[in-house]
Amino acid sequence: MAQIRKKKSKETPPVSTASLPDIVFMLLFFFMVTTTMREVTLLVKVKKPKATEIQKLDRKDLTTYIYMGAPRNTELYGSEPRIQLDDQLGSVGDVQSFVILKREEINEAERPKFTVSIKADIDVKMGLISDLKQELRKAQALKISYSTNPAGSPEELYKTY
């Protein structure tokens, strides 16, 4: 008995790292599947408002984004809120053709589901957004979404006002 006890080494056996690549690959595939790369570089500052009654936009391929806010580069573009269409700043007049072009890109059967997501900064005035809405109506893009961040409770929204 004494001999057997002596034979036992007190060192803990090293943890096998053979399965480490498997674990890492699993994580890798998870992130590869869930990832969506940023498609545009934001030229305008966008701080989204908060809301509670939000709905998820499930089809990204059927959605076109329009960003609105004060330009990041104020020396070049000034500080007045502008509209960003894809990778460049545009004006209200460009919206109609932009939206029509975007709608042409998608499958004809799914065109009724075409949605325009307006990602506007909280400091943008409604004048600009109303102009944008009128242009969208002219372009027959009637499904829109005001992009917002989720708020915890309705009470949270009353405070800042």
Place this chain on the structure above:
Amino acid sequence: MARNKRAIPEINAGSMADIAFLLLIFFLVTTTMDVDKGLMVKLPPWSEEPPPEDNEIREKNIFVVLVNSNNQLLVEEEYMELKDLRSSTKLFIDNNGDGSCEDCRGARDPKSSENPTKAIISLQNDRGTSYDMFVKVRNELLGAYSELRNELALRKYGRAYDLLNEEGKAAVSEVYPQFISEAEPVSVGG
């Protein structure tokens, strides 16, 4: 010939984990998990001339919400705080003045809306209203509808509106259809 039969040396897989880690970190950094969420709105189709004055819609069936350029609310010609908007909107929608809505529990005030299918909410804003305030008001109006639908779903089916099946949802939203109009931009002063 004998030379060709020599065993191919095994590739060392020890660095596999490192490569995988590198890729993993790349995807971790570039990933944006945010799902786009927002308030879904349907705009009316464009028409050159202003919409014809509809005499069918009676004054009492319209709930006018004005937001001025100082982000103040005027609801049915009375000043109102944002926190009271939801409850008064609910009262208006659920009023059921003509008694045709069996599932409503409104006060049946003859001066307010006739029934939820006739009740229209008109949201008007100034050009100077901030987007933040507009979204908040819009949110409250949508919230009023979703609270009413939820209450009805709980009464009728004992479940929240979101948990109902398609039929149940259709039945509930038939009782409380959403009529929120974002009017053409006007200058409401301030």
